[in-house]
Amino acid sequence: MLKKISIPVVFSLVLFFHVIKLDKIPIGLFVDETSIGNNAYLIAKYGFDENKVPYPLFFKAFGEYKNPLYIYVNAIVFKVLGFSEFNLRFTSFLFFALFIVVLYFFIKRIFPDNKYVWLYALISAGTLPWFFTVSRIAFEAVSQLTVVILFLFFIYRTYEEDFSTSPFNTKKLFFAIASGGFLGLSVYSYTSSRLLAFPMAIAVVLIYIRRRYFLRNICFILSFMASLIPYAVFVQKHPVALTVRFKETTYLYDPALSYLGKALIFVKNYISYFTPQYLLTKGDANLRLGIGNFGVIYVTVFGLFIFWVYLAVRKRHIKENKFLKLITAFLVISPVAGAMTYECPQSLRGQLIGLFLLILSAYAFDELKNYKSRKLITTTVFITLIAQATLFITLYFFVYPPKTVEAFIGYGFKYAFKKGIDYNPKKLNLVNDEFFTYIRFYKYVLEKEGGYFNPALSDKTKGTCYLYYDKTEKADRALPQICKGTEYIDDGMSGSRFRVRCCQSTE
Known part of the structure; x- marks a missing residue:
């Protein structure tokens, strides 16, 4: 009975904490939020952006181009619910709500018989600092989380679920097409996916390279490539438009740096995303992206991830699991975009790290059922997880708000x-x-x-x-x-x- 009650209770609490005082905390709107709101309002009311371009694929603002997915969904929200400061950020809430629902069903499919893993994933993802802060502000990055979890959900169904042995099984092919489409859609969600989507697609094909996956791989790749046609057309017409911001933030174009110097900076930046200081104690120094002196993930999640690393080395069934190999490959790929920039580690550019760490920690949590002291360990995990989540939520709503006045400027x-x-x-x-x-x-x-x-x-x-x-x-x-x-x-x-x-x- 407790298991049945816990899931809806946790869902309700997670959604409540993500929507309460949405227009009041953080205090004030940042300029990027108002820029997104301006364009969404104009699209909703007139069908053009701030530059009078009708229904653009990317939105020119502040000398760069903003991604379209969040803005168009925001325009729909304004059209249906009305234009307001609350509804500007409510769009982020909707993206996160969809993310948490899909994550729940994704975890449920992987671990159909372990309801404690479902509960663990809900509490962790629903309150994780890495996701919580971005889900309460009108930044495009939250849409990336939603699209990527949809991609993972359909990738799992494409390659890991048992269907008819016929290679022409329609479900297999539909899921392959859907997964390719969502990976392509991620390119329109947040800037880092323009780089990450391609190696992620390659990783899928390389890991599931056997002959029996051939038709699924073809459908996946064709769907992915088809979804990028608008992007390719835009790049052809505006060859430098989508790299303006990248050139401002990266060291790769710095003539004062040698190739070796750039490589060393990349390695240093890459490693910075996995340091305990960043993950567990300090988090992002930018107070728009973190509450200050609080890690981006919980000690419990990190501990289970370390346990998974141990299992991956010692347990044969873990090492041979193709989907685990895929998630591991995605984890290795995910810091690459952020590591190419000066400001590092930066939470938005590295947020997919948090998602893949969380999924791997869920696998480790599931393995606890094979230990004699599983009840004690499971209870300890939940107590520490809930304690950390409670502390973070308390700090977010009662200590963090005054810090946001300067960080968000618009108050x-x-x-x-x-x-x-x-x-x-x-x-x-x-x-x-x-x-x-x-x-x-x-x-x-x-x-x-x-x-x-x-x-x-x-x-x-x-x-x-x-x-x-x-x-x-x-x-x-x-x-x-x-x-x-x-x-x-x-x-x-x-x-x-x-x-x-x-x-x-x-x-």
Whole structure:
């Protein structure tokens, strides 16, 4: 009875913690979130992006191209549920909800008789810091997790489940086509998959290379290649568009580095993703991607992964399991994209490491049933796992939020923007051009709330208002270059660096 009750309870708790206060924690929206929201809103309402391109494959923004999957799903959410800050991040929740559901059925198919493994996977994946933080912000990366778990689900069904021995079995071929399609779709989800998808496809074919897999491999590869046709056409038309951001973040194009120097940096960066300091204690230093001084996975998950490494060396049935070989190959491949960049380790670029570590740890957890003290060990695993998950969730909701004010920047912009509008100025200018996406996004938000008007249509009897971001540690309210020679009002939300200064007469 406990097993039957536990699954729905854990599902409910996981979804609850991922959706509660979604628009409030983290505090404020980051510029990338508002950029995604801008384009999703325009697609939903008008059918074109911020550059007036109708239904683009990739979205040009900030001098780079954003991936389409998240934005188009976000546009559907806006169309159905309405435009709001909450619904912007609610798209991430929907991606994660689908991820956790598919992961559950994926684990259930691999371990049909061990309900404790199902429960372990749900608790781990549902609260894992590596996934939790990205699932509550409007970043494209969460869609990669969802697409990759769908790919794994269908790959498992394609090659590991027993069907009719006929090579023309329709289920086998359908699952092969689906798996190739989802691997191709990952290229449109998050940037790292543009590099990772190809070696992952090769790994599938090499591991399942026997003759009896031939037709499935053909269907898989053809489906994968077909899904990349739009990508190939885009690259042909815009040969450098999708590498702009990569060239800014990688050391591979640095002329000051020798080939050996680049190779050494790559090895160092690659290893950094597997250090205990990163995985267990420090995590990502970027407070948009982690809560600070907390690992990206739990000690329990890491311990079971180490146990799996031991089993892989000692146990024949583990060493000969083709699907385990495939997951191991994916684990080896997954840090490659991140290791090519300066900022390393970085959680978003390496998030698939967390997924593959988790799957391998589930295999190790299942092996515990073969030990005499299995009840004691299993109980200990659950106690420590729940304790770590409880600690992380507590820190996330009660300690982490104040740290996000500086990390996400956008806190208080809406307040300052609204105050500037309420003043009814001749003009409303943005001093810091890098935050132009906030103007666009919150213009749409305030329009929905009935609190926006075009200052150009006002009576123009009052002076100009200036929205600005105070970059100094101690607020400098002087800004002598603004409202010079006239009285002004200066307002902003407590704790926010965004303020509005309105001149009381025309300048």
